Amino acid sequence: MFLFIVFALIAIVAALGVIVSRKPVYSALFLLVNFATLAALYILLQAQFLAAVQVIVYAGAIVVLILFVVMLIGGGELGPGDKVTRGQGDTASPVSASPRPRVALDWPRITAIVLAVLLLAGVGYGVITGQLYPVQGAEAAFDAGSVEAIGSVLYTDYLLPFELASVLLLVGMIGAVVLARNE
Secondary structure (H helix, E strand, C coil): CHHHHHHHHHHHHHHHHHHHCCCHHHHHHHHHHHHHHHHHHHHHCCCHHHHHHHHHHHHHHHHHHHHHHHHHHCCCCCCCCCCEECCCCCCCCCCCCCCCCEECCCHHHHHHHHHHHHHHHHHHHHHHHCCCCCCCCCHHHHHHCCHHHHHHHHCCCCHHHHHHHHHHHHHHHHHHHHHHCCC
């Protein structure tokens, strides 16, 4: 129960970071933390296949795709929200040769660092105490998260929503191509 509360709080704070961040890159990184936390919650629920899919498809492919689109449309460069300060004794003139400008830590970076440390600490605690081992629990609970159980439900009971989601993704891809093409 303790790990569930820790992971749930991390997921909520990361979701709020996705919404509140002004920079799209920070939002994508908060989304990555959220997806990793949800994968840990799936492992706690004995749904190992869903946890693997969460990491591979969502945390891997979708976040990389979002970051690629953000970089493509130019949302990744430094803006007025980022503070670049110079070291002590440096002048503010552009001719000044500062060895390394340091980037001040603002709230998204601090929050992301804290969430990442909490996530790693929670996973470490779960592994040490044995709560995140994928083979624990009854065999019936293990079979409920298997590929066969998910596939049979997905392609029988939820076939129409599955296909509608595919059509929605196709429309989104076509819209992105139309917006990105050169006139």
